[in-house]
Amino acid sequence: MTIGKHFINDTDNLVVRLLRSLLVHDKSLRLIPEKKVLYRQLRTGERKVIVVSGGGSGHEPAHAGFVGEGMLDVAIAGNIFASPSAPQILAGIRAIDAPLGVLFITKNYTGDKLNFGLAAEQTKAEGRDVRIVFVQDDVSINGNELVGRRGLAGTVFVHKIAGAAAAKGLSLDEVTRVAQKTADSLSTVAVSLDRCSVPQRADQLGLDPDTVEYGMAKSS
Numbered sequence: 648m649t650i651g652k653h654f655i656n657d658t659d660n661l662v663v664r665l666l667r668s669l670l671v672h673d674k675s676l677r678l679i680p681e682k683k684v685l686y687r688q689l690r691t692g693e694r695k696v697i698v699v700s701g702g703g704s705g706h707e708p709a710h711a712g713f714v715g716e717g718m719l720d721v722a723i724a725g726n727i728f729a730s731p732s733a734p735q736i737l738a739g740i741r742a743i744d745a746p747l748g749v750l751f752i753t754k755n756y757t758g759d760k761l762n763f764g765l766a767a768e769q770t771k772a773e774g775r776d777v778r779i780v781f782v783q784d785d786v787s788i789n790g791n792e793l794v795g796r797r798g799l800a801g802t803v804f805v806h807k808i809a810g811a812a813a814a815k816g817l818s819l820d821e822v823t824r825v826a827q828k829t830a831d832s833l834s835t836v837a838v839s840l841d842r843c844s845v846p847q848r849a850d851q852l853g854l855d856p857d858t859v860e861y862g863m864a865k866s867s
Contacts, residue, residue, distance in 0.1 A: 658846040662704045662724050666711055676714060682738040683724040683731065685711045689743065696813040696822045697721065697745040700752040700806060701736065702759055703728040705845070713803065718810035719752075727845055730758030736766035740775070748776035748819035750826060752805050754798025755783040776819055780805065780826040784833035787862030801833035837862060 655661065663680050670676050675688050689695075700710045701723030710722040721739040725731040740749055749770065753763045763779060770777045784801035809826035817825070839860045841853045854860060 655846065661846060662726060665704070665707065666724060669711055669714075673715060675716075677742070679738055679742060682735045684721065684735065684739040684742060685714050685724070686721040686739060686742050687714050687716070687719075689720075694747060695720075695816060696747045696819050697740075697743055697749045698752065698806070698810050698813050698822070699723070699736075699739060699749055700802070701725070701731050701739070701763075702754055702756070703730055705843070709803065710806075713806050717814045718806050720810075720813075725758075730756065730762050733762045733765040733769070736763055737769055740766065740770055740777075745775060748778070750809060750813070750819065750822055751777065751779040752802065752809060752826060753779055753781050754802055755781050755795055756797060757794065759798075778819060778823040780809070780823060780830055782830045782833070784830070784835040785837065785862075786834045787836045799835040799837055801830075801835045804833060805829045 656664070662683055666678050666680070666683060666685050669685060670678055677686050677688050678684070697720045698718070699721040700713070700719055702710055703725040705727045710719065711724055713719045714722045721743060723731040723735050723739045725735075751763050751767060753759050760781065767777045767779055782798035782802045782805055783796035785797040785799045788796070805826050808829045809822055812822045812825045839854075842851070842860070844851055
């Protein structure tokens with residue numbers, strides 16, 4: 648079974664088109680299109696820990712759909728199933744004032760860990776306090792000691808709980824503690840009835856009708 652149909656106008660600038668559509672629904676949102684950065688304009692006098700996340704596109708509403716009061720302040724979108732680059736992440740941090748510090752919520756994928764880690768080091772060199780919480784909620788695959796568990800849908804709970812803590816005015820230490828405790832308490836099992844269809848990718852095959860995929864890969 649070949650798959651490949653989409654409800655989209657075209658595949659050019661697909662990620663930026665998605666991000667632009669979110670601006671229609673929330674007037675507090677701002678977009679840096681060339682960096683694929685969506686961020687929330689803070690209210691006058693609002694001082695809080697800034698909560699940042701991001702990752703490859705194709706998992707909507709993650710992550711841009713979770714930007715808003717009480718959740719994420721900044722989301723950085725990579726291309727389809729590709730981590731955002733360190734320069735993209737830096738552009739997102741620099742777009743918003745963060746006198747009380749920044750928390751990165753990052754899924755445990757090699758590209759995300761590398762690029763968010765590089766951006767964190769650069770942010771520290773610029774004099775900002777930044778912490779990282781890695782989400783590793785995938786319990787469907789065991790024994791991968793090199794990479795560890797992947798970050799999956801449970802990341803949304805970390806977004807919400809850390810965002811709520813930051814909105815209440817908790818310190819960076821406290822927001823990080825709450826986010827880490829949440830991440831450590833999560834378990835997710837990924838099961839799919841079919842494979843996804845990636846725009847502009849040829850020869851995509853679906854699963855047989857009597858087959859499901861357990862512990863699916865990120866690009867499945």
